[in-house]
Amino acid sequence: MKKISINQMPSHIGEEVKLGAWIANKRSSGKIAFLQLRDGTGFVQGVVVKADVGEELFQTAKGLTQESSVYITGTVTEDTRNSFGCEIQVSEIEVLSLAEDFPITPKEHGTEFLMDNRHVWLRSRKQHAIMKIRNEIIRATYEFYNQEGFVKMDPPILTGSAPEGTSELFATKYFDEDAFLSQSGQLYMEAAAMAMGKVFSFGPTFRAEKSKTRRHLIEFWMIEPEMAFVEFNESLEVQENYVSYIVQSVLKNCQLELERLGRDTSKLEAIQAPFPRITYDDAITFLHEQGFDDIKWGDDFGAPHETAIAEAYDKPVFITHYPTGIKPFYMQPHPDRDDVVLCADMIAPEGYGEIIGGSERIHDYDLLKQRIQEHNLDEAAYAWYLELRKYGTVPHSGFGLGLERTVAWISGAEHVRESIPFPRLLNRLYP
Numbered sequence: 001m002k003k004i005s006i007n008q009m010p011s012h013i014g015e016e017v018k019l020g021a022w023i024a025n026k027r028s029s030g031k032i033a034f035l036q037l038r039d040g041t042g043f044v045q046g047v048v049v050k051a052d053v054g055e056e057l058f059q060t061a062k063g064l065t066q067e068s069s070v071y072i073t074g075t076v077t078e079d080t081r082n083s084f085g086c087e088i089q090v091s092e093i094e095v096l097s098l099a100e101d102f103p104i105t106p107k108e109h110g111t112e113f114l115m116d117n118r119h120v121w122l123r124s125r126k127q128h129a130i131m132k133i134r135n136e137i138i139r140a141t142y143e144f145y146n147q148e149g150f151v152k153m154d155p156p157i158l159t160g161s162a163p164e165g166t167s168e169l170f171a172t173k174y175f176d177e178d179a180f181l182s183q184s185g186q187l188y189m190e191a192a193a194m195a196m197g198k199v200f201s202f203g204p205t206f207r208a209e210k211s212k213t214r215r216h217l218i219e220f221w222m223i224e225p226e227m228a229f230v231e232f233n234e235s236l237e238v239q240e241n242y243v244s245y246i247v248q249s250v251l252k253n254c255q256l257e258l259e260r261l262g263r264d265t266s267k268l269e270a271i272q273a274p275f276p277r278i279t280y281d282d283a284i285t286f287l288h289e290q291g292f293d294d295i296k297w298g299d300d301f302g303a304p305h306e307t308a309i310a311e312a313y314d315k316p317v318f319i320t321h322y323p324t325g326i327k328p329f330y331m332q333p334h335p336d337r338d339d340v341v342l343c344a345d346m347i348a349p350e351g352y353g354e355i356i357g358g359s360e361r362i363h364d365y366d367l368l369k370q371r372i373q374e375h376n377l378d379e380a381a382y383a384w385y386l387e388l389r390k391y392g393t394v395p396h397s398g399f400g401l402g403l404e405r406t407v408a409w410i411s412g413a414e415h416v417r418e419s420i421p422f423p424r425l426l427n428r429l430y431p
């Protein structure tokens with residue numbers, strides 16, 4: 001007997017097959033039982049007819065509890081009501097394990113309860129759909145950068161430097177030395193770009209941020225491209241093309257998942273490059289017009305400010321040229337003004353906030369050295385980074401896209417905790 005997965009069923013209509021599956025749900029009458037089967041590749045209905053299978057097997061089917069594991073044998077038939085267009089007429093059930101009372105039932109559960117049960121909550125239809133979308137974004141990311149001639153390079157996780165400021169570092173011991181968990185691979189990616197031209201990384205990053213918002217994780221995954229000979233505006237074009245590409249890939253390859261999540265896909269269809277750009281200066285003026293009297297030039301934007309700006313557009317928007325004082329040490333100054341830098345944050349629509357932070361990098365040795373000193377950074381730890389400016393320094397730019405915020409936005413999840421398999425949040429290390 002051929003063992004297949006649920007997503008392979010459409011090409012086996014009329015055949016007898018074997019499936020390994022869990023019982024997601026079940027309903028039955030005196031004569032027929034409907035088993036909602038899931039195997040990770042999809043959900044499908046198994047039909048058990050007492051008159052066909054006999055009393056004993058029928059009672060076995062009726063006794064299956066939620067999340068029991070089974071091997072099912074049966075004939076695949078067409079059923080246009082199902083998302084895969086088929087169901088299975090069950091002829092045999094081998095019970096692998098009869099599950100105990102499963103904590104996640106079809107009723108409503110509180111957030112803390114669901115988070116405590118994340119290891120099994122992942123099996124629910126909604127979480128499954130979000131994880132499939134996350135996977136598609138990762139797949140499309142590799143596809144996009146490979147097509148564009150980028151080389152994947154992996155920066156270290158244990159580091160001695162802090163690109164995004166020293167206040168949110170996870171410190172650890174590296175034998176006798178002090179080390180940190182990486183906040184961003186950027187500085188290493190700059191070295192990689194000088195070796196390979198165009199590079200990208202994809203890996204976990206860590207921020208000991210005491211923020212408890214729907215956009216903040218302690219451990220999150222970042223995609224960080226870095227490009228030699230690419231200047232500020234050219235980098236924005238890569239960013240808008242990349243984000244359009246992943247959104248269009250999800251629309252194409254995750255139709256079932258978007259439908260299951262009830263996502264308004266017309267909003268995603270609008271996500272096509274180019275994206276609008278607004279300077280920080282103009283954003284401040286706009287916010288004042290909108291009645292945000294609390295914000296003044298030189299302040300960083302909070303979530304309400306970003307959301308108000310994003311609401312003016314139906315695509316992600318770049319906010320460009322932030323004040324030097326609120327951005328990291330490595331950003332290239334504006335050629336005509338020394339109070340702003342060549343940087344941009346990409347703000348997602350629908351209140352999902354900043355999904356990309358990026359900039360042109362300082363390529364002048366003396367200026368970078370001065371900035372390292374102004375920011376009171378340990379010069380010895382950054383010696384290698386500064387040295388990159390000694391050997392054929394070139395204009396270069398890069399950016400980091402936060403995967404979980406992007407997944408939350410595209411799938412319409414209300415909180416980033418649902419867009420990573422095992423979220424690390426303030427006060428949560430379990431499971």
Ligand code: 4AD
Nearest residue numbers: 184186216217220224354355356357398399400402
């Ligand atoms: O804006 P950030 O801090 O930029 C950097 O780290 C740069 N060194 C990246 C680069 O240029 N290579 O972070 C980049 C993105 C943010 O736009 C956001 O999407 C995400 O990372 N991010 C977070 N996501 C979840 N939880 C957090 N605590 C995050 N902090 C940043």
Ligand code: MG
Nearest residue numbers: 345354356357
């Ligand atoms: Mg940022």
